[in-house]
Amino acid sequence: MVAPLQSTTPLPDTIAGLLGLSGTVGQIVGGLIGAFIIANLLLVQTAVAGPWAKRKITAAFTDRIAVNRVGPFGLVVIVADAVRLLSKELVIPEGVDRPTYDLGPLFVPFSALLGFAVIPMGNGIHLADPETGLVFAFAASSIASLGLVMMGYGSNNKYSLLGGLRAIASNIAYEIPLVVTAASVVVFTGTLQMSEIVAQQTEPLLSIAGVTIPQWFAFVNPFAFVLFVIANLAEVGRNPFDVPEAPTEIVAGYQTEYSSVYFVLIYLGEFIHIFLGGAIAATLFLGGPAGPFLPGFVWFTIKIWAFYLFTQWARSAVPRLRIDQFLDIGWKGMLVLSFANLALTAIIVGVIA
Known part of the structure; x- marks a missing residue:
């Protein structure tokens, strides 16, 4: 049995109530503390995913040995990588x-963190x-594309x-199918409110x-789920859709001229977007976050890490x-299939209604 969410009270309101605050002051303080908590939960998971889990997962897929020297299971490599990257010289060409050059890297993690503001991650x-x-x-997630273009233009590098x-081409070709596929879920639910979609x-x-x-709509409409996952791979820049930063063709693409803290911001934003x-x-x-026995936040974490594991498999395989x-699949394949799925969904819901 899947238990529904027990609380729809936003985290900032809960925090304000615990602190005995009300009105505008309560909203501001609760919002700031709530955003700090959510952001740090995500940053901790990203710190594990980037320097450590990515290497371990890729090594497992390719039958190699990953980091295992620095700390137990190589976990201290997270700290070592942070110190190494942040202590590097910031070279400005x-x-x-x-x-444009300075603001671009800030847009990438900011847009991903902003998108989590409306995601229900558990009970309240x-x-x-x-x-x-x-x-x-x-x-919110689309703001990252602006950052990628700013980095590409501002770097003064071909x-x-x-x-x-290529990032703009990717965004246009695959974000439209992504949104249209999501619209088929809206046709089923009749709402854009995330908590109601979950409920x-x-x-x-x-x-x-x-x-x-x-x-779950993955069971109700598995075709839409597959379309969404494929388009999502393109959105987060994972194989076979990592063309905007293809090292074999354009060195590292939009991030070629970035080092030190700027590179960390780009790398951080990439994994938060995943x-x-x-x-x-x-x-x-x-x-x-719905699921049996375990708390909602645990189920939510399991599901997003399952998607992360899938992206790393795609990267290796x-x-x-x-x-x-890349563009042909987006315009001639994904776009047509997403609109076909939306039309079929509308017909089925119309007949049932």
Whole structure:
């Protein structure tokens, strides 16, 4: 049995109540503390995912030995990498556009963290629950594309510029199918509010031998789920869709000229975006934090880490596409299939209604 969320009170309101604050002051203080807590939970997971888990998972897929010398199971490599990268000299090439060059890396992690503001992560663990929450999540994640273009243009490097242009091409070609596929879930639920989308997935779909299968939209419409996951891979820049930063063609694309703390920000934003992509997929198709026995936040964490594991498998197992193949799949394949899925969903819901 899948238990529904027990509380819809946003985390800032809960914090303000515990502190005995009310009104505008309570909203501001509760919001700041709540955002600090959520951001740090995500940053800790990202710190584990980037320097350590990525290496361990890739090594397991490719039958190699990953980091195992620095601390137990190599975990202290997280601290070692942080010190190593942050202590490197920040090299600023000549001729860069400084405001654009400096602001670009900030947009990437900021947009991903902003998207988590409307994601229900457990029993009362969400910062806000607006009626247009799904639109907000997609809009926030799209800000990263602006940062990639700024980095590509501001670096005064032809490889970086090509990487920025490819990022825009990727965004246009795959974000439209991503949003259209998500719209099919909205047709089912009749709402854009994230908590309501999760709540509707707690209803039972069917029972087999006494086991109740929840009404997760991945079970209701598996075709839409597959489309969403593929488009999501392109959004987070994982194989076979990592063309904007293809090292075999354009060195490192938009991040070629970045080092030290700027590189850390780009690297950090990349992994938070993977978790945001997994969080949106889990919310729309896998019941969000809903699950049996364990607390909601634990289930939510398991689901976003499962998506992270899938992206790392794709990175190790799937070869990179050429830029023409990359765009053809987006425009001629994903776009057509996503609209077909939306139309079929609308017809089925219309007939049922």
